[in-house]
Amino acid sequence: MVVRLLLKFLFLQLFFMLTSCGTYKTQTFSDKIIPIKPNYELESSWAVLPSKYSDDFKKYASNNIDTLKADVFYIYPTLNTSKKDIRWNVPITDKEQKSKIINKAVLFQASAFALSGKMYVPLYRQAHYRSFVKDYKSEGKNALDLAYEDVKEAFKVYLKNYNNNRPIIIAGHSQGARHGVQLLKDFFDNSPLQEKLIAAYxxxxxxxxxxxxxVxxxxxxxxxxxxxxxxxxxxxKYPKNKYWYKGxxxxxxxTWDEKLNTSIEQHKGFLYSDGKLYTKALKIDVTNNGLIWSTNPKFPLRFFMSFLKNYHSGDINLFWQDVRENSLLRTQEWxxxxxK
Structure with missing residues (x-):
C-alpha cells in the first residue's frame, strides 16, 4: 500500500516537470482530425448525471440526491498530457481518458460539491496539454476553442433538459476553469441567468x-x-512565467474573505489520493501577485512533496473540505x- 501511494505521489511530482519542458509529437490541426461531435441528448455523452453516479462517487454524495435543490455543472481539467499523443483533442469515447475523468478528476475534485447539488459532468473533447505551451499556442487555441464548443453545447442541453429553473454552481479547474470563464461570459454575465448563479469556483x-x-x-x-x-x-516559490498569475x-x-494568511487550525481538510481526509494539514498566505502560498501539507508522504513547488494539481483537493463546506454555505445563503 505504501509503495503504491508513493508511486502515485512521485507521478504527481513529475507531472509538471515532464509536461512543462521538451517537445511534443504533434500534427497539423484540421477538420480532418477533429473527433466526432458529442450528442448531449445521450446519457453516454455525460461522465456524471444524477442518474449515473459511480459507486465510489456515491461515498461523497448525498444519500438522497432527489432532495438536493441546486445543481453543480463541473468541467474537468486537462488530463491528456502524453508527449507521444499527437491528437489535439480527445474523443469522448477514449477509454483511458474517460477512466481518468471519472476516477481522478470527478472523484477528487467534483466530489467536493456533491452535497451542494445534483452533479452534471459532460464529457468533452478536451484539448491536449500542449495547447497551453508557448510553441504550440497557435493551433492550441483551435483545440481549446473546439473543447469549449462541447462545453457550451452541453450546458445548453443541461439548461433545456435538466435544470428546471434551479440555482447553479459552476465549478472547473485549469482547462475546465478556462471553459467555465467563457460559460459565465456567454450565459450569466449581465444576463438574467446570473440570478440563478450560486457561485463559480x-x-x-x-x-x-x-x-x-x-459577475x-x-x-x-x-x-x-x-x-x-x-x-x-x-x-x-513562483511560477517561471508570472504572466499566468500576476494581477x-x-x-x-x-476563510473565503480578505484575510491574507491562515493558521493551521483553520484548514478543514485535504483529500488525498488514498481517499483519506487530512485536517489541519496546511496554512496559507495570499500574495499580492496572484498566488496562494501553501506550507508543505502534513500527511504521510509530505517529505516527497517538499520537492514540489507547483501545487496546481491540488488546487481543489488541498482545500477539499474547505470547498465542500463553503459551497454548502453559499447554497444555503442563496x-x-x-x-424571503
Missing part, C-alpha cells in the same frame, strides 16, 4: 478582477452570484435570500 487559471461586466469576485464566505479563483504554490483574482480558499 474556478481555480487554476488567471482571472482578472474586471474579467466580467457584472464579480467574491470576498466573503456567504456571498453569492460571483466567482472565486486561486493558484497554489509552495510557500516562497489575478486570489481568493482565500480557507436559498435564504431568494425565499
Amino acid at each position: 474556478l481555480p487554476g487559471i488567471k482571472i482578472l478582477p474586471d474579467e466580467f461586466r457584472t 464579480r469576485p467574491m470576498s466573503s464566505p456567504r456571498e453569492v452570484g460571483g466567482f472565486v479563483s486561486w493558484n497554489t504554490f509552495k510557500k516562497g 489575478a483574482v486570489t481568493s482565500n480558499p480557507i 436559498f435564504d435570500k431568494n425565499n
